[in-house]
Amino acid sequence: MYRLAIVLVLTLAAVVVGCHLYAADEAKPAAAAPVTIQLGPPDTSGKMPLEQTLATRRSVRKYANAPISMPQLSQLLWAAQGITDPATGHRTAPSAMGTYPLHIYVFAANVSDLAAGVYKYIPQGHKLELVAEGNQNVSAGTQPQVRTAPVLFLVTADTTATAARMGAPKARDWAMLEAGCVTENILLQEVSLGLIGVPMAGYDPVKIKPLLKLPDSEEPVFIISAARRG
Ligand SMILES: Cc1cc2nc3c(=O)[nH]c(=O)nc-3n(C[C@H](O)[C@H](O)[C@H](O)COP(=O)(O)O)c2cc1C
Numbered sequence: 001m002y003r004l005a006i007v008l009v010l011t012l013a014a015v016v017v018g019c020h021l022y023a024a025d026e027a028k029p030a031a032a033a034p035v036t037i038q039l040g041p042p043d044t045s046g047k048m049p050l051e052q053t054l055a056t057r058r059s060v061r062k063y064a065n066a067p068i069s070m071p072q073l074s075q076l077l078w079a080a081q082g083i084t085d086p087a088t089g090h091r092t093a094p095s096a097m098g099t100y101p102l103h104i105y106v107f108a109a110n111v112s113d114l115a116a117g118v119y120k121y122i123p124q125g126h127k128l129e130l131v132a133e134g135n136q137n138v139s140a141g142t143q144p145q146v147r148t149a150p151v152l153f154l155v156t157a158d159t160t161a162t163a164a165r166m167g168a169p170k171a172r173d174w175a176m177l178e179a180g181c182v183t184e185n186i187l188l189q190e191v192s193l194g195l196i197g198v199p200m201a202g203y204d205p206v207k208i209k210p211l212l213k214l215p216d217s218e219e220p221v222f223i224i225s226a227a228r229r230g
């Protein structure tokens with residue numbers, strides 16, 4: 001009788017623990033897949049001669065209150081860091097030792113058919129990944145054109161891989177040079193699309209880093225606006 005009671009108690013305990021574990025398993029949230037947006041294919045022929053884009057590029061800070069289209073956004077991102085040779089992974093902009101330390105984030109405040117938010121450009125597959133929801137331009141600085149631009153591109157640099165090959169100071173210097181190449185690509189592509197913008201180094205990274213959850217190794221470098229003429 002005594003032995004039977006022990007068996008019953010142990011069985012009951014096993015059932016209770018089992019149910020508890022099952023419930024805990026159920027309650028565990030599944031790792032959320034990132035929200036990704038596939039971008040359309042880039043135009044590699046264009047309509048405006050390169051010389052005309054060079055002759056007419058100007059820093060402009062007054063914008064129309066009008067959206068940028070998804071094809072325009074796609075084209076600008078391709079110009080910034082699009083992969084042009086899938087076999088090697090080489091991109092539209094050159095990169096020191098082909099290490100590609102730069103990342104491009106889009107502050108999309110007013111883009112047709114795209115929810116306002118901050119997105120990270122993924123060159124592999126030419127797509128966007130949502131990083132933060134809503135219009136976040138206020139986090140990108142206090143210059144008036146930052147607040148009114150429908151799109152801001154933020155170029156960041158993570159030089160961890162490059163530093164392992166050439167040392168930290170040189171890796172950072174070279175990433176800054178590379179950011180200049182990317183920035184000019186974006187600016188000339190804007191001209192070719194009939195858009196305007198300005199490159200900006202005058203911003204405060206204090207709000208940007210936590211918003212984008214940037215690791216210590218990744219620093220904001222340059223912001224470029226994109227807009228229609230006001
Ligand atoms: C490294 C760098 C940083 C810049 N930072 C800012 C900035 O923070 N705000 C701004 O309005 N323009 C900025 N500019 C744009 C310059 O003011 C502009 O290029 C210059 O006045 C020449 O005019 P242009 O671009 O129309 O030829 C920057 C340009 C460079 C190259």
